Amino acid sequence: MLVSAMHITAGIWVNDNEQGILADAMEFLEELAPFKSDYRHHRTGEDNGDAHLKNLLIHHQVIIPITKGEMDFGPWQTIFYAEFDGRRRKRVVVKIMGE
Amino acid sequence: MLVSAMHITAGIWVNDNEQGILADAMEFLEELAPFKSDYRHHRTGEDNGDAHLKNLLIHHQVIIPITKGEMDFGPWQTIFYAEFDGRRRKRVVVKIMGE
Amino acid sequence: MLVSAMHITAGIWVNDNEQGILADAMEFLEELAPFKSDYRHHRTGEDNGDAHLKNLLIHHQVIIPITKGEMDFGPWQTIFYAEFDGRRRKRVVVKIMGE
Numbered sequence: 001m002l003v004s005a006m007h008i009t010a011g012i013w014v015n016d017n018e019q020g021i022l023a024d025a026m027e028f029l030e031e032l033a034p035f036k037s038d039y040r041h042h043r044t045g046e047d048n049g050d051a052h053l054k055n056l057l058i059h060h061q062v063i064i065p066i067t068k069g070e071m072d073f074g075p076w077q078t079i080f081y082a083e084f085d086g087r088r089r090k091r092v093v094v095k096i097m098g099e
Numbered sequence: 100m101l102v103s104a105m106h107i108t109a110g111i112w113v114n115d116n117e118q119g120i121l122a123d124a125m126e127f128l129e130e131l132a133p134f135k136s137d138y139r140h141h142r143t144g145e146d147n148g149d150a151h152l153k154n155l156l157i158h159h160q161v162i163i164p165i166t167k168g169e170m171d172f173g174p175w176q177t178i179f180y181a182e183f184d185g186r187r188r189k190r191v192v193v194k195i196m197g198e
Numbered sequence: 199m200l201v202s203a204m205h206i207t208a209g210i211w212v213n214d215n216e217q218g219i220l221a222d223a224m225e226f227l228e229e230l231a232p233f234k235s236d237y238r239h240h241r242t243g244e245d246n247g248d249a250h251l252k253n254l255l256i257h258h259q260v261i262i263p264i265t266k267g268e269m270d271f272g273p274w275q276t277i278f279y280a281e282f283d284g285r286r287r288k289r290v291v292v293k294i295m296g297e
Contacts, residue, residue: 004263006272008213014159015107020139021151028132028152033226040218052219053226060212060275061261063160065103065192072192074105077159093263093270097296098196113258114206119238120250127231127251162259164202164291171291173204176258197295 001071002095004061009051009085011058012092016076029054029084051084058082066096100170101194103160108150108184110157111191115175128153128183150183157181165195199269200293202259207249207283209256210290214274227252227282249282256280264294 005012015021032053039049062079065072083090104111114120131152138148161178164171182189203210213219230251237247260277263270281288 002261002263004261004270006270006275008272008274013155015151015155018140018143020142021148024138024140024148025152025155028155032131032230039222041216041222043218044216049219049222052213053223056211056213056223056226057156057255059158059257059260062158063101063103063162063261065101065194067192072103072105074107074190076107077105091272093265095263095296098194112254114250114254117239117242119241120247123237123239123247124251124254127254131230156255158257161257162200162202162261164200164293166291171202171204173206173289175206176204197293 001064001066002061002093002097003064003079004093005081006091006093007083007088008060009048009055009088010060010081010083010090011055012060012062012079012081013058014062014064014077014079017078029057032057048085054084100163100165101160101192101196102163102178103192104180105190105192106182106187107159108147108154108187109159109180109182109189110154111159111161111178111180112157113161113163113176113178116177128156131156147184153183199262199264200259200291200295201262201277202291203279204289204291205281205286206258207246207253207286208258208279208281208288209253210258210260210277210279211256212260212262212275212277215276227255230255246283252282
């Protein structure tokens with residue numbers, strides 16, 4: 001099963017649904033790709049250069065194996081969608097591939 | 100072919116099976132997402148916050164194209180599985196999709 | 199649709215085809231995984247250790263959902279291929295999966 005965000009400022013990933021990890025992950029991404037004013041992208045009038053870089057690290061898609069109609073998740077695996085630009089409507093494509 | 104780890108502290112990737120690259124990659128991940136005591140996740144009693152962040156960078160899956168029953172690998176492409184938490188049993192789902 | 203680079207020093211991703219973002223992204227990757235002389239990988243005689251690490255962050259593949267023969271892209275989503283080693287011929291495998 002493909003889960004793919006339709007926005008280039010969003011990220012999709014699989015991890016544990018534990019609030020501490022989520023907060024650690026957001027802080028981590030902010031350190032690596034901080035919100036700041038001087039991205040070149042901002043010459044277009046946008047202010048979301050950091051969101052594009054966060055997307056580049058996280059990517060916009062995951063593939064989840066499915067067996068007999070159930071997601072083959074290991075312990076604690078959960079799908080997350082983050083919109084790093086903070087203002088967009090979330091949109092996602094989900095495709096089931098295979099038999 | 101989907102190769103997907105079942106642990107959220109593991110990463111799967113494709114690169115060259117050269118010991119120098121592997122050591123460089125592990126050092127690189129340790130610099131970006133260091134083992135340290137003060138992740139919020141550790142309030143749960145865990146001590147593997149860094150492994151979750153490493154997973155976030157590397158991701159838990161790769162898709163390998165297959166043509167006529169052979170993996171369509173370019174030169175040196177090899178699949179790796181790393182368990183960043185260091186203690187878990189490795190578990191992986193492999194799915195062949197398509198005809 | 200799977201788009202998968204055949205080189206382990208290349209990266210494939212989806213983002214906006216805006217020159218500022220592209221320049222920001224290349225600078226960002228250079229900061230995270232700088233070109234430098236002292237990677238262990240260079241003991242093999244290579245000098246592209248940074249390209250392997252950039253590949254590790256970006257990965258070599260994307261999956262694009264397709265519906266009725268059209269790529270299900272959201273606004274601005276475009277596929278990019280970067281060769282971080284700068285000298286190789288680009289090679290990519292594209293596979294359509296599903297019906």
